[in-house]
Amino acid sequence: MLPVVVVHGGAGHIPKDRSEMSTAGVCSAARAGYTILRGGGSSMDAVLEAVSILENNPCFNAGCGSVLNIKGEVEMDAIVMDGLTLGSGAVSAVRNIANPIQLARLVMDKTSHSCLTAEGASQFARSMGVPEVSPESLITEYSHMRWAKNLAPDANPVESQMGKMGTVGAVAVDSEGNIACATSTGGMLNKMEGRVGDTPCIGSGGYADNQVGAVSTTGHGEAIMKVTLARLILFHMEQGQSVEAASDLGLAYMKSRVSGLGGVVSVDPQGRWAARFSSLQMSWAAAQTETLHYGLYVGEHFTQSLG
Amino acid sequence: MLPVVVVHGGAGHIPKDRSEMSTAGVCSAARAGYTILRGGGSSMDAVLEAVSILENNPCFNAGCGSVLNIKGEVEMDAIVMDGLTLGSGAVSAVRNIANPIQLARLVMDKTSHSCLTAEGASQFARSMGVPEVSPESLITEYSHMRWAKNLAPDANPVESQMGKMGTVGAVAVDSEGNIACATSTGGMLNKMEGRVGDTPCIGSGGYADNQVGAVSTTGHGEAIMKVTLARLILFHMEQGQSVEAASDLGLAYMKSRVSGLGGVVSVDPQGRWAARFSSLQMSWAAAQTETLHYGLYVGEHFTQSLG
Numbered sequence: 001m002l003p004v005v006v007v008h009g010g011a012g013h014i015p016k017d018r019s020e021m022s023t024a025g026v027c028s029a030a031r032a033g034y035t036i037l038r039g040g041g042s043s044m045d046a047v048l049e050a051v052s053i054l055e056n057n058p059c060f061n062a063g064c065g066s067v068l069n070i071k072g073e074v075e076m077d078a079i080v081m082d083g084l085t086l087g088s089g090a091v092s093a094v095r096n097i098a099n100p101i102q103l104a105r106l107v108m109d110k111t112s113h114s115c116l117t118a119e120g121a122s123q124f125a126r127s128m129g130v131p132e133v134s135p136e137s138l139i140t141e142y143s144h145m146r147w148a149k150n151l152a153p154d155a156n157p158v159e160s161q162m163g164k165m166g167t168v169g170a171v172a173v174d175s176e177g178n179i180a181c182a183t184s185t186g187g188m189l190n191k192m193e194g195r196v197g198d199t200p201c202i203g204s205g206g207y208a209d210n211q212v213g214a215v216s217t218t219g220h221g222e223a224i225m226k227v228t229l230a231r232l233i234l235f236h237m238e239q240g241q242s243v244e245a246a247s248d249l250g251l252a253y254m255k256s257r258v259s260g261l262g263g264v265v266s267v268d269p270q271g272r273w274a275a276r277f278s279s280l281q282m283s284w285a286a287a288q289t290e291t292l293h294y295g296l297y298v299g300e301h302f303t304q305s306l307g
Numbered sequence: 308m309l310p311v312v313v314v315h316g317g318a319g320h321i322p323k324d325r326s327e328m329s330t331a332g333v334c335s336a337a338r339a340g341y342t343i344l345r346g347g348g349s350s351m352d353a354v355l356e357a358v359s360i361l362e363n364n365p366c367f368n369a370g371c372g373s374v375l376n377i378k379g380e381v382e383m384d385a386i387v388m389d390g391l392t393l394g395s396g397a398v399s400a401v402r403n404i405a406n407p408i409q410l411a412r413l414v415m416d417k418t419s420h421s422c423l424t425a426e427g428a429s430q431f432a433r434s435m436g437v438p439e440v441s442p443e444s445l446i447t448e449y450s451h452m453r454w455a456k457n458l459a460p461d462a463n464p465v466e467s468q469m470g471k472m473g474t475v476g477a478v479a480v481d482s483e484g485n486i487a488c489a490t491s492t493g494g495m496l497n498k499m500e501g502r503v504g505d506t507p508c509i510g511s512g513g514y515a516d517n518q519v520g521a522v523s524t525t526g527h528g529e530a531i532m533k534v535t536l537a538r539l540i541l542f543h544m545e546q547g548q549s550v551e552a553a554s555d556l557g558l559a560y561m562k563s564r565v566s567g568l569g570g571v572v573s574v575d576p577q578g579r580w581a582a583r584f585s586s587l588q589m590s591w592a593a594a595q596t597e598t599l600h601y602g603l604y605v606g607e608h609f610t611q612s613l614g
Contacts, residue, residue, distance in 0.1 A: 086533035086565055092399070092503065093424045113495075113502045114529045117400045118425035120501010188420075194427010195420045196399065203510045203535040222421045226393035228510040228538050235542050258393055 001271035001288065003174045005033035005046050008275065009060050009283035010166020011218045011263030019283075019296055021059045026285040027294050027304075029053040033172060034287035034306065043172035044082055044105070047182035051078075051101045054168035055184055058140045062168045063098055065140050066186020068147040069193055074138040076186055077199040078104040083179030083208035090115040090200035096132050097125055101184045104200075106130070115200060143186075150190050166282075167199055169206060169216030171267045179267065181206040181214040181230075188221060197221030203231035213237050213269060215247070219254075219262015219279060226258045233266060243267060244274040251278045308578035308595065310481045312340035312353050315582065316367050316590035317473020318525045318570030326590070326603055328366045333592040334601050334611075336360040340479060341594030341613065350479035351389055351412070354489035358385075358408045361475035362491055365447045369475045370405055372447050373493020375454040376500055381445040383493055384506040385411040390486030390515035397422040397507035403439050404432055408491045411507075413437070422507060450493075457497050473589075474506055476513060476523030478574045486574060488513040488521040488537075495528060504528030510538035520544050520576060522554070526561075526569015526586060533565045540573060550574060551581040558585045 009026040033050035037043070055063025066074045078100035079090040089108025091100050092115065106128050107116050116124050126132070149155060167185035183205040187197050198221040199205035207230040208214035215230040229250055236246035247266045254260040255278050263277025265284060275284035275295070285294040292304045316333040340357035344350070362370025373381045385407035386397040396415025398407050399422065413435050414423050423431050433439070456462060474492035490512040494504050505528040506512035514537040515521035522537040536557055543553035554573045561567040562585050570584025572591060582591035582602070592601040599611045 088532065090503075093427065111499060112529070113499060113504075114532050115503040115508075116499065116501045117503050118427075118501055120400065120425075120499060123500060192418060192420060192423065192427060193430060194423045194425055196397075196422040196424050197420075201422075201508050201510075202532045203508075203538060207535070222419070225395065225421050225509045228514070228535065231510060231535050231538055 002177065003037035003172065004267060004271045004273050004286060004288040005030055005037060005050060005170060005172040006265040006267060006273045006275055006286040007033065007050050007170045007284060008216065008218055008263060008265045009054060009168055011261065011277045011279035011282040012166050013280045014283065018059060022283040023294060023296055025054060025057045025059050026283045027292060030285035030287045030292060033170060037172065037174055040175060043174040043178050043180040046172040046174065047170040047180045048080065048101060048105060050170040051168055051182040051184050052099050055099050055101060060168050061166055061186045062184040063100065064138050065143060066138055067189040068139065068143055069191045071193055072147055074135060074186060076100045077197060078184040079200045079202065079205050080104045080108055080182045081180065081202065081206055081208040082108065083210040083214055086209060088114050088202050091121045092117045092196040092200040093194050094121040096122065096135055097130055098133050101182050103130055146189060167218040169218060169265065171214040171216050171265050173267050173269065173271045177210065177269060179208050179210050179214045179269065181208040181216045183216045198224040201225060203228040205230065207231050207234055209234060210269060213243060213267050215264050215266045217262060217264050218282065220260045223254055223258045223260020224262055227254045229254055229262065233264060237268060243272045244276065247274045247276040251276060309484065310344035310479065311574060311578045311580050311593065311595040312337055312344060312357060312477060312479040313572040313574060313580045313582055313593040314340065314357050314477045314591065315523065315525055315570060315572045316361060316475055318568065318584045318586035318589040319473050320587045321590065325366060329590040330601060330603055332361060332364045332366050333590045334599060337592035337594040337599060340477060344479060344481055347482060350481040350485050350487040353479040353481065354477040354487045355408060355412060357477040358475055358489040358491050359406050362406050362408060367475050368473055368493045369491040370407065371445050372450060373445055374496040375446065375450055376498045378500055379454055381442060381493060383407040384504060385491040386507045386509065386512050387411045387415055387489045388487065388509065388513055388515040389415065390517040390521055393516060395421050395509050398428045399424045399503040399507040400501050401428040403429065403442055404437055405440050408489050410437060453496060474525040476525060476572065478521040478523050478572050480574050480576065480578045484517065484576060486515050486517050486521045486576065488515040488523045490523045505531040508532060510535040512537065514538050514541055516541060517576060520550060520574050522571050522573045524569060524571050525589065527567045530561055530565045530567020531569055534561045536561055536569065540571060544575060550579050551583065554581045554583040558583060
């Protein structure tokens, strides 16, 4: 069944006029990741490529298009994890770079640490020659409009959070059986400065282990952290649950125990995969054995040949 | 058996001339936590008090006495978790405050977020009226000497990390059966600016769940993160392992899978507890049923009446 890449573009309620762009975005990211896998590339390279494409797509809440914090600024979190070594790299509250997921990989590859935050992450980016971009280049008209709307006296913050287009992420298994995950986000609309969510937190935003599988998560960050959702789903898989059943068990537990909604993409070492969510929608796509799979609403599963 | 508080002062190799101070420090912290529990106080108040005392003690790597980063500055991480709600609060790379653990609790109690980092955490501290302290007030002669020594051309960074007096933490169960954990650290000697370790990462530096138990960890942060050590031990407890066996299983797995050493204090909902470590030493103390327990080397277990 190997190789496979599965991508998500965030769980939540996606406005109708943006749903086509969102589906097109995850499909193109999954295709790009699959091209790497088909060429014998590694699962790490595949998830990096897929997530970088979603960061560069202004339609998603990561990289360009990130939601704005309370001060109207972009602060981003990202994580990668390598299932062979259990090594990971993450950045939190990082600014002024186009692709936080690539900086997270540099943390993993080039330092003895697992996470760098804020100004320390920026210094590391400069030392690695990562180009700095202007803060404005990451802010879209749409994200600015939503930020301003949410500051208005009659704003309904719950409703505007519902409208968010979430975190992006990917999991993959390559032809050698190595497994990786990557997750990237602008976080939560109108968050406090310096707020760190689940994404860069290992076991919450993602986890990968060649012996068990990998998960990348999206949804209400604080709820995901309460149940360490990615690691929880992998524990269910260790107990013998299928990748789909384990994903559903994790999401159901998060809903019942802490009233949290979200979604995940998951794989097991054999390349079996799942894209599951308890939110209204989650844009997702998977590519395996020359077939592209994708969907947006519960129960939706379209396929298309990649031949 | 309730209530109980268990405290650690860090895993690693503790220089002989500092071992008495270290043991005295954890014993005094456990006594203070137990006084709160005996008076009907909550487990959260007990772990906060115990960890605040360790932060204020220059002998430990947290608060005053924190190890210095590569630039000779103090940046601290801390987390608290409430086993009733699964709510948590954390700060990472925070500067210029005496008690990061108290700021972590304010994040939990006063915001809708779970973690604030760097300058955002400082801004929040100011908004809450937390007094700012001078950077120098957190730096001891000993931590400055070790930092300088480690920069010398003939320095052996592995040896100097070994000499570190680690992270501090506590777990407690109160008379109502509520469970809490708290962990606080200055991190790793000569770390990069902005390095975030396991401590503020839920499931790695600590985890608390009234239905299962609580764990606070210490040791090599990046290894702890690779196996999400706190959550891993609690999964073993969910599978029916005793608090002691689960702690040993978690530590043994970390050693065999990622060659990581460390230590933990753990409790279950009945108030059974363990203080276990794979490092050479860990200063620890526990207080329960009018008895103080403490130790430093493997197999050491002294007791003393609290009556």
